[in-house]
Amino acid sequence: AYRGKAPANWCPNCQTVLANEQVVGEGLCERCGTPVARRDLEQWFFRITKYADELLEYQGIEWPERVKLMQRNWIGKSVGVEISFGIDGGGPEESGIGVFTTRPDTVFGVTFMVLAPENPLVVKLTTAEHEAEVQDYVARARARTEVERLSTEKGKTGVFIGAYAVNKLSGEKVPIWIADYVLQTYGTGAVMGVPAHDQRDFEFAHDFGLPIKVVIAPDGWSGEEFEEAYVDPGTMVNSGQF
Structure with a gap:
């Protein structure tokens, strides 16, 4: 895990960050209806790219194929x-x-x-x-x-x-x-x-x-x-x- 700055949805009324799913209508907070702003905030991240190959190849759990597909798409590994x-x-x-x-x-x-x-x-x-x-x-x-x-x-x-x-x-x-x-x-x-x-x-x-x-x-x-x-x-x- 590491900390870094990245854009996030911010509700100035609730004084908290929001997931994309919590921003509704014309960019409003689903809790209070206040217009949501995008701010660069310090956040915690998982360095998924460091473990991409291991995650893609892991066979220790028999997940359904649809879950494996979601995982591959989420990791989003590209070779270039x-x-x-x-x-x-x-x-x-x-x-x-x-x-x-x-x-x-x-x-x-x-x-x-x-x-x-x-x-x-x-x-x-x-x-x-x-x-x-x-x-x-x-x-x-x-x-x-x-x-x-x-x-x-x-x-x-x-x-x-x-x-x-x-x-x-x-x-x-x-x-x-x-x-x-x-x-x-x-x-x-x-x-x-x-x-x-x-x-x-x-x-x-x-x-x-x-x-x-x-x-x-x-x-x-x-x-x-x-x-x-x-x-x-x-x-x-x-x-x-x-």
Whole structure:
């Protein structure tokens, strides 16, 4: 177990944190009806990732298969790599922006970056002319629960922060956005936008007019535009030396 800061639902009237299930209606406390705020609070956590493999492989108890499936989904183990993107102009964070991905083969298809609204880099990288719009978006995003933010039924929202990341493999500059579908509690709190090969990124790029670059081609592809993200195996194209 360890302590760390993380966003939590806070009822200012009850002076307590609430589970997502206790936030009802239009973001109200189920106990007293007061609007619930999102605050960064010190909390206790279990470092589940340290025991993920052991938990997934444990056979000491004969749980029903549906319970095992729930456990696997809750642990949410992903196998991939972390890739570092540079920041155009150097920026205050010389180490760049780290992203975790299960699809490193699509890195040449990155056309934008997305940070979680709570990511500390947002404050450091937002340019002066975009500051007011970014602050307003962050406040609105923090008022929503993670369940609401990850809902596939709502349209994508986001704001350009005025800064650019650099793909170190291709040398291309890509715009940095914030969007509430990216969570600070998952991965690094940043994702590389590969709209041709991730449906969530595809919808975001389509809504905001961002480029869609195909780098994994299905059999028989002759250069036509995709109507949805292609996520299956294929042949690498438009990928530099690869």
